[in-house]
Amino acid sequence: MLHWHSYLLKPDFFWLHVTFATLIALFYYSISILLIYLLHQRRHSLVEPKAGIWIMLATFTIANGTTYLTDIWKIWYPNYWLANGIEAVAAIISWCTAFLLVKFVAKDIAQRPPDKDLQSQVVSREDKESKKDNLPDKDEALDHSLETTTPILAEKMSIEEIKVLQQEQLEKDLPKNNEIYRVLVEETARLASVPLLAPNPIVETDLEGQILYLNPEAIQLFPDLQDTGVKHPFLTELLSLVEILKQEGSLMREVKVGQAYYEQVLHFVEGMGCLRIYGFDITDRRKAQEQLIYNAFYDQLTELPNRALFMDRLYQAFRRAQKYVPEDLASYPYRIAVLYLNLDRFKLVNESLGEKVGDLLLRGVAYRLQTCLRPTDTLARLGGDEFAVLLEGIESISEATNIADAIHQALSSPFYLENSEVFISASIGIALNTTNEPSMILTESNGNSTTSFSPTRIDCVLQPEELLRHADIAMYRAKSQGHTRYELYDTAMQRNSAYRLQLETDLRRGIEREEFQVYYQSIVSLETGQITGFEALLRWRHPQRGIVSPGEFIPIAEETGLITPISWWTLREACRQMSIWQKQFPTTQPLTINVNLSCQQFTEPDLIDKIDQILQETELMVGSLKLEITESVVMENPDWVKDVLLQLRQRKIFLCIDDFGTGYSSLSRLHNFPISTLKIDRSFVSRIGALGENLEIVQTIVNLAQTLGMDVVAEGIEVQEQVNPLIELRCEYGQGYLFSKPLDSEAAEGLLKNNK
Template structure:
């Protein structure tokens, strides 16, 4: 209850204080035309002072009029009050300085009139004169400048000196003490006023210096902020807009397209073909020069309203606004290709590059800038897949293809974790005995919803994503396990062997030989019964890594075969220098046997070459008896193909081994 009482008292006090404050401030509030804060403070000071003096004079007028016998003083105060009220009203306007001077003049005249008109020349009257003079000087030093204060000091001293001349009853002896006192007080006030003004001047100079310093710092800060903004929105190397700025402008373009149906735009996604070759061979400094020069050339191919940005690396994106139709975008793309095909002179080095470009023509179906850039990127990769220096216009089928590929990649990762891969085996027969001497292991994907998927549909994706490495090791492990099992079930001399393909990504692994050795030990398989099939491009490697790898495999007793021979480099000079055991003639050559003498002659040459180098030959893709007959004539060593059996699972492959005519050969 006491707390509530105090709360009510505090509330009442706050309310009364606010009312009194408003009541007091209202009479001294400056005119609306005075807006400068310093002027408004000066006006309030002068108005308040004059209002107080006017109120004080009112009490003097009342006292002198009703209680004093000296009516002259009352009349003088009454007249002075009228002048002071007038000065008060003037003080609330822009002429507040004149009001201060008027008030000081009135205060200076009041004692003179009192002495001369009232004929009161007593010491008391002179003391009042002295007090009024001192008050005038004090007020002058407060509300006017030093110059006006000095004038009022001179006026007051002259007043004291002239009174004896006009008032005979007052002698200079009477004025000596007031004159000395007034002079001392005046000089003191003048000195302090001067000191105050000097301090204010010093403070003003200091504030001015600080203000100038703040201006400089503010200017530098604005410049730094502007530079930071530019840096945040532009590429540091080429000074082109970066991804952030480009996406912002593309967003604005989308909004404009929504408002104006006839507004057309296009986005071009560019990638510099062969940039990596230049960057790796000539160094990053030259690569940076190439990017800078490319940015300059791209800018010259565009209009002022278009935007070219660097997204990073060797990727540039262009926004074409307010185009007429697709032909405008194509024309600019062709202009860019022509300009960029001119050789670059980079510190004495000549560099030739090409540009792959993806084009997206804006349409109402686009609502997000990311979708447009994504589709332009897809179209660019489609053009890159078709060759150097091409452009492609995006269509929805490209996105469908990419989404299907992405789904395939995701499913591939799941397949590896959930063991959805299986191995099929195609038998390899010895030509002389027509008996199975081994199998080629071929991976298949048993998809949970799509069924059996052949390698042609997923191997390229696995190779690009690197998933081919774990998949390849799994196939190798499973094939070694299975052939070891068959060797125990179907003993022969020589034992059954297994052929496994190695991908380029697998061969690039530095620990390939070590991993293969570990798999052989795990499955207790002799390395002599494992045959690895590699493509010609992997074998013919000038870096020396291929020779090192082949030597490591040879140390494990593993035989190496060149797969699809005749379709790759076919560099004959390398065949006799590398530890190659077998050439596997590609099915494209076998399928053309008998169709012309030239085709047969080519295959015969391959056989002769291999045999002369001490290598065996396998013919894959044998499908007809005519092909088999031709291969027998050419003294082919081994065959495989649909004529004998398609790739089958392990159970069916085991059944093939059980057949009397398919027993492994024996010495």
């Protein structure tokens, strides 16, 4: 390069030279920086020869840029040794770069395959689509690598050995140093590992069912699959699906192998002419589905069919019955009967002994019921303590009643549960799918049509829901008539059921409208004839029906739970009225008031608190309240009852056993309870004759009461001839129509005025 004195002749070129030299140096440095950045970004993917060339190119650009900067430096500081040294280094770097490039290009040219081979092995995406049937793709390369790995050989080799073998086969056919083929080798090896490492069985067969390939999981799960072939449960009915697979290409199905369930995806591989089966274990899912179905149709406690399954079988029975319907229904050949069972006093067992014993009792009852039925009968638990039995193809109603008798007999023996001896009975309602009804006959006279009922009766076919409802109605009829019995449904029950339903509705409205009234029947001293107290009796003044008998609405109130609010209202009203009479008619011995206490009231936890509140509100004299309870209340839960009675006795509230002698109380256990009065049931009093006959039971009760220090009240005295024998037996008090019928408060007040 010329010295700066050369620019004295042309000074304008001096700055032009400096500017261009600086720009060229900067461009060289920029190129070297970009090369270094790219080298850093691709440091993991570059092979060693390529990385060396990139480094030399970056060094070459830096050296060339530096020579341009030294030219500018020499203009002001002419150091030729330094400038020539830098140029010498740039020359050496240039020579090394050229040498590496020549060596790399020569090696690449030597390894490049001919163009025709490249076209046959590496094709573009368009060529793959157009020549799919002739050229192998990656999947076929995978299949080719697996052809030599037969199921028998795979049994003797591990997965790692199979992978090494496939890698060797692929690398044998494909050159290692070619980048395209190296990627193909890696892709093929990865695809080949999919079936080897798959956790699900994969099987390939030809179109005749011969096994072509088993992956390791299939070999482990089905070691006999290679030998049995299409006879194996995993390949059941495979040959029948070949034509469908050829048309559809793929399908799904489920198969069962032993206790396991598999969902299969079957493919027809057209290029290879084989079937490929992928299996997925769905045993857990199937078990969960079966459990859901079981829970939907079976009772988990007793393992009996539930209401849903029972209704389904009842519908099926009706469909079968329709096939036998004749023109004359009177000769109906296929009869269906439903038995509706409800356990008597089960609630008491459940509450007193606990739910665990109650559940054991239900299981025991279910087992005994099954022993009474035929194999074709259906027993179901409808819920709680209710069961149902479906009898099909019976010839007469006697078959159903015989089974009802067998059920009662089976339940008669005790159940031994958790060190407890439990007795249980059942009320059963029976209904048939045919019922006798009067036929309606349409007659015409003088052009006018009239409808009349013929005495001729035919059979009417019922519907499933109607049949079950009839059996339910009959069961409630049996329960109302007493325990351990069955009742056959008749149309009168239907009318009675509708009446009871309407009565329940009116009862609820009656509570809201305060239609109830307390009547009072006097209790007198048999020796003096003086009134000593009253018994409060509830009456219902229905706006349309007038006075409704307690025998009609009390059972319904007990079933529906309405008896509790009604009873508390009765107690409060009776105490309020007696408090008024005590102030109005003061006597040496205060008048007493007897009020019946229902079973539901007696089991309430706040019974004592409510009674205390009522006595405080009404200001009734201490010792003038007597609560009447039945024998069953005392004996069914003796420990609880004794504790409550003792608390009442401490408050000087006296207890009376109502209708004594009609229950099942143990006379030897009465002395354990603080009972003050026994009331002899009217059924015993009514038998007493004018000459004093039929006094044995009454005498026994009076003697028992005197021995235990209790008072005795004889109920139902209607004639004077019954009084004298009672006085002779030393029965102190009496009650009945002979002295007074139940009266309202005004009439009872007049009776007290006349009693002075």
